[in-house]
Amino acid sequence: MSFSPKQQEFLQNCNHRWNIKTGATRSGKTFLDYTVIPKRILKCRGEGLIVLLGNTKGTLERNILEPMRAIWSPALVGQIGSNNTVQIFGKKCHALGADKISQVSKLQGAAFEYCYGDEITTWHEDVFQMLKSRLSCPNSRFDGTCNPGNPQHWFKKFLDSDADIYRQAYTIDDNPFLAPEFVENLKREYAGTVYYNRFILGEWAAAEGVIYQDFANSVASRDERFVWKGKELPLMAVNIGVDFGGNGSKHAFVATGILSGYSGVVLLASRRVEPSTPQALEKAFVDFCAAVHLAYRRIDHIYCDSAEQVLIRGMQIALQRSELSFAASRVSNAAKTEINDRIRLVSVLMGAGRFWYLPEAGSARDALAATLWSTKDPTKDERLDDGSTDIDTLDALEYSIERDYKRFLKARGHT
Structure with missing residues (x-):
């Protein structure tokens, strides 16, 4: 393998x-660790456990084990077996998610001779605190990586x-093996x-x-850079996101x-x-769907906030009784992925020039332009949700695209 100067320094x-x-x-x-991990494991003398930790067991498999297997x-x-262990270079290793303390509690009390950590800033802090006391062998080592987060993050305090x-701290330009065009696209996004x-x-x-x-x-200056101006829309699908408002908020539909x-994507x-009543909500929903179908002759998916199953069922029945009966079977629960992952997806699409809206999506446009980061807890990245901004429309918008998160990123070579 060829290594960059930064990797060689490590x-x-x-x-x-x-x-x-x-x-x-x-x-x-992380690429460097596909070589580092085997070397560390082969040096272990059996004085303690060998442990691999990731945000979840699934991300550990995808980010670390699968690429190592290919090499x-x-x-x-x-x-990874049903007992959460995996054989690596002939040695038994424990592979666990670190997003919840319960995932690692079974190892509590055991000494760790070697531990590898992936995506450390996504871990539960209690997992890391337990880990510190477990690296108790004379030759114990920990190797780990993460993307930076908030300066007040608990892991940043440990690093300091x-x-x-x-x-070591890396910039994107520390990797000389990336195509310059890819780097420029990433910077722009x-x-x-x-x-x-x-x-x-x-x-x-x-x-x-x-x-x-x-x-x-852009919205404030009315430069219309994000307004779709094409004569035709090369649509592959039309999705509708539905969010049900709680106290003091409203219901929202976004196509x-x-x-x-x-x-x-085009809003x-x-x-x-x-x-004022569930029946009025059902009528408003069917009317919205009818307008979308009239304009675009398709509705492929309808993703609804899963917290309100009774309201969802009422809307399905209303669709069945309407001229859009075919759409009733296309109603399902929203995936409701992590909010910050949804924010990152929208940011990437906007930055890459792959995000537009039409005038009919004015409430979604205004919600995006006004959304803020919360200042309530400086240690966390949280979207402001105190009723002062239109979170309902943002949720509905995100429900309509979140299931294609990986497909959107893959379309431009992201991982």
Whole structure:
């Protein structure tokens, strides 16, 4: 394998108890570990457990084990078994998710001779605190990577401590093996957001102010850069997202057009309603669907907030009784993925010039332009949700595209 100067520097200096690489996405942090992990494991003397930790067991498999298997073969890098262990170079390793303390509690009390950590900033803090006391063998080592988060994050505080840490920080430009065009696209997609500081510059940056600043500036100046002006829409699908408002909020519908090849999205229509009865909500929903179908002659999926099953069932029945009876079977629960993952997807699409809206989606446009990061807890990245902004429409919009998250990113070579 060929290694960058930054990677070679790590190999020469990673002889501390804690060896941590932080920084930009696609900067080569994790790729180096496909070589480091086997070397560490082969040096273990059986004095304690060998443990691999990721955000979840699934992300650990996808980010670490699967690429290692492709390099070293399935004979040397096995599959995670039902007992959460995997054979790597002939040695038994425990592979666990670290997002919940319960996932790792079964290892409590055991010494760790070697531990590898993936996506550390996504872990539950209690897992990391337990880990610190478990690296108790004379030759115990920890190797780990993460993208930076908020400067107040608990892991950043550990990195700034006087523990025995070898620490490296990577920028996107530290990886000389990436195609220049890909790097430029990535920089453009994250420009103007907190993700540029974190995923491009590798900085620990606070999420603050307007979330979609570039979009908000465009709306305020009326430059119409995000307004779809094409004569035809190459639609691959039309999805409708539905969010049910709680106390003091409204219900929201957003229809989104998915462009061919997942090349982008167009917000086709949006509406906020505050009906006084379930029957009034059902009528408003059917009317919205009818208008979308009349304009685009298709409705492929309807994703609804799963918290309100009674309301969802009522809307399905209303569709069945309408001229859109075919759409009743296309109603399902929204995936409701992590909010920050949804925000990242919208940011990438906007930055890449793959996000547009039509005038009929005015409420969605206004919601995006006004959405803010919360300042309530400086240690967390949270979207402001105090009733002062239109979170209902944002949720509905995100429900309409979140299931295609990976497809949208793959369309431009992201991981």
